[in-house]
Amino acid sequence: MCLGIPARVVEINDFQEGKVDYLGTKVKTNFSLLENIKPGDWVIVHAGFAITKLDEEEAQETLSLLREIAKLDYQQK
Amino acid sequence: MKEFRDKRFIKALLRVIKEKIPSSPQPVRIMEVCGTHTMTVHKYGLKTMLENSGVEMISGPGCPVCITPNEIHEAAIDLVSQKRNIILATFGDMTRVPTRKGSLQTIVPAPGSKVKIVYSPQESLELARVEPEKEIVFLACGFETTIPSIALSVKKAFEQGLANYSILSALWLIPPPLKSIVDAGEIKITGFLYPGHVSTIIGKKPYEFIAEDYGIPGAIAGFEPGDILLAISSILDQIKEGKPEVFIEYSRAVRPSGNPIALALMDEVLERKDAFWRGLGVIPASGMRLRKKFSAYDAETKFKLKIKEGSGDLPGCRCGEVLRGLIFPSQCSLFARKCNPDSPYGPCMVSFEGACLVYYKYNRLDSEV
Numbered sequence: 001m002c003l004g005i006p007a008r009v010v011e012i013n014d015f016q017e018g019k020v021d022y023l024g025t026k027v028k029t030n031f032s033l034l035e036n037i038k039p040g041d042w043v044i045v046h047a048g049f050a051i052t053k054l055d056e057e058e059a060q061e062t063l064s065l066l067r068e069i070a071k072l073d074y075q076q077k
Numbered sequence: 078m079k080e081f082r083d084k085r086f087i088k089a090l091l092r093v094i095k096e097k098i099p100s101s102p103q104p105v106r107i108m109e110v111c112g113t114h115t116m117t118v119h120k121y122g123l124k125t126m127l128e129n130s131g132v133e134m135i136s137g138p139g140c141p142v143c144i145t146p147n148e149i150h151e152a153a154i155d156l157v158s159q160k161r162n163i164i165l166a167t168f169g170d171m172t173r174v175p176t177r178k179g180s181l182q183t184i185v186p187a188p189g190s191k192v193k194i195v196y197s198p199q200e201s202l203e204l205a206r207v208e209p210e211k212e213i214v215f216l217a218c219g220f221e222t223t224i225p226s227i228a229l230s231v232k233k234a235f236e237q238g239l240a241n242y243s244i245l246s247a248l249w250l251i252p253p254p255l256k257s258i259v260d261a262g263e264i265k266i267t268g269f270l271y272p273g274h275v276s277t278i279i280g281k282k283p284y285e286f287i288a289e290d291y292g293i294p295g296a297i298a299g300f301e302p303g304d305i306l307l308a309i310s311s312i313l314d315q316i317k318e319g320k321p322e323v324f325i326e327y328s329r330a331v332r333p334s335g336n337p338i339a340l341a342l343m344d345e346v347l348e349r350k351d352a353f354w355r356g357l358g359v360i361p362a363s364g365m366r367l368r369k370k371f372s373a374y375d376a377e378t379k380f381k382l383k384i385k386e387g388s389g390d391l392p393g394c395r396c397g398e399v400l401r402g403l404i405f406p407s408q409c410s411l412f413a414r415k416c417n418p419d420s421p422y423g424p425c426m427v428s429f430e431g432a433c434l435v436y437y438k439y440n441r442l443d444s445e446v
Contacts, residue, residue: 002139002222002274003113003430006078030199033225033339044277044330047168047219048197049226051339052277052330059329063080066303069310070089 004044006054012037020045081301082121090306091130097313098131105316106133106265107309108258108402110251111272112140112430113300119439121302132309135264135402136435138254138357139272141218142170142428144400145247146355147177148388153216153245154178156380162189164208166201167216169194170428171247175391175421181216198223198230205234205242214376218247222274224365225339228346231367231374243376246366248347251275252283253363254354259291264402268312269295270305273327278343280335281323288321299327346371353386355424356397396423399432406433413437 005022007029012018016031020043030049031037043050080086098105109115115136118124124134138144154176157165165181172181172192181192189211195201201215217227227244234242251272259266271284276297287293294315298308308326315321325331343365352364367375376382390397394416395409406412406425416422418434425431 002111002141002220002272004222004274004277030197030226032229033336033342035338044274046222046274047226048199049229051222051225051274052332052336055329059078062299062304062307062326062328066080066086066090066307069093069307070086 002046004046004051006042007045009037009039009041009043009050011039020050078301081299081303083303087302087306090303090310091126094127094132094306094310094313095130097310097317099313099316103265103267104133105131105267105313106135107268107270107312108135108137108266109270110137110139110255111270111275112143112428112432113274114270114272114298114305115139115432115435116430117300117302117305119435122439123302123305124440127309136399136432137258137402138354138400139251140425140428140430140432141220141223141247141249142168142174143396143424143431144249144354144356145171145174145218145424146353146386146388147174147390148353148384148386149245149247150174150176150181151178151388152377152382152384153214154181154184156214156376156382157181157186157190157192158184159187160190160380161187162211163187164191164193164204164211164213165216166193166195166204166213168196168218171216171218173421173427174424177391198227202230202233202239202242205239209241211241213242214380215242215244216247217244220249220251220272220275221278221343224248224347225278225336225342228342231346231371232342234374235371240373243374243379244367245376245382246364248365249352249354250349250363250365251279253360254357255284255287257357257360258401259287259293261401266293267316268293268309270308270312271295271297271323273297273299273330276325276327276331276335278336278339280331281325281333284323288323292321294321296324296326297331299330355390356400359386391422394423396425396433399425406436407440409433
């Protein structure tokens with residue numbers, strides 16, 4: 001039930017309603033729970049609402065952590 | 078994003094996890110609280126891989142459809158089968174939960190009434206607008222992820238004077254049952270994998286008491302295999318260093334203080350109440366009801382519904398024990414026999430995130446051996 005999908009914002013109007021692109025499908029989405037959302041942003045959509053904005057920098061940071069652990073492991077082997 | 082599923086990373090992480098397992102005789106047992114995590118753990122075969130690395134994963138009470146007790150379903154069934162001109166709107170999974178009175182999908186609605194599956198709270202509010210001669214009752218089920226949008230639907234109905242809209246609350250808060258599970262002491266939990274999407278709303282603070290008061294480490298995890306393994310790796314580090322905390326692994330989506338707009342909205346429209354959970358009983362301040370200002374939108378008072386706590390699960394159903402992490406689904410004698418996805422006997426076999434359905438889909442061969 002708490003399934004959320006990462007999707008890219010395609011359009012948003014003054015009433016905080018708009019659409020996201022999810023794997024090529026345009027899905028009607030409400031953005032009332034977020035601020036300063038603009039087309040191109042990535043968000044998590046749950047039950048028709050965008051509930052959080054995805055942070056590119058943080059994603060990269062988690063990935064580097066992942067890479068680092070993997071690299072450390074390779075070096076040990 | 079592909080890298081979060083990269084086989085090489087997964088293998089490396091599993092090796093790292095294996096090396097970090099403490100040498101104590103106590104097994105490392107991590108509860109994944111969220112149903113969507115249960116899905117990731119099983120779908121990608123992590124459950125077995127982690128077992129081989131020394132980590133036992135158990136599912137917790139993280140599926141709102143599963144923990145909603147039968148009496149709420151029965152109240153909804155009574156309403157739509159006895160009263161005319163009701164549209165009972167709810168999420169799809171909710172219509173299939175079997176009770177002594179049948180399920181919302183199998184009962185015969187009263188003349189002019191019907192059950193309608195909706196995808197979002199906004200859709201149910203829209204029904205109130207386009208069907209003014211009907212009473213729209215939204216059987217509102219969800220955790221903190223869904224609660225803000227449900228609160229918004231009530232606030233909008235209030236502002237727009239849509240008097241034919243109301244909600245039947247099946248709204249649940251995630252941190253209180255975790256305390257109940259730890260307090261009950263029925264199973265020893267080494268660490269918690271906290272739900273990712275609930276945490277986008279509430280942040281990390283509501284879990285901190287688990288680290289501070291109980292000394293149990295935890296991490297808020299994303300939903301890719303790499304996320305789950307990184308989170309587990311952090312939990313093991315916390316054990317090693319003797320510094321339990323709430324680590325945010327899913328930092329691309331979760332801010333430490335959550336989503337302020339959503340939190341303010343929840344607080345404006347709803348207040349906490351003691352609530353009865355399937356399998357867990359009454360948990361203080363674990364549910365939500367509408368505040369006085371919005372009480373006209375509360376279906377329970379509007380239609381004088383009698384919701385009797387503890388009216389009970391179907392005889393023989395062990396969903397309650399599954400939800401407490403006491404048994405694996407395959408330990409229930411009904412599992413994959415009387416209770417299966419085509420004809421579920423308990424809610425954990427209904428919901429896509431129910432532990433029983435997840436086990437049925439991904440682990441049946443193991444569990445039947």
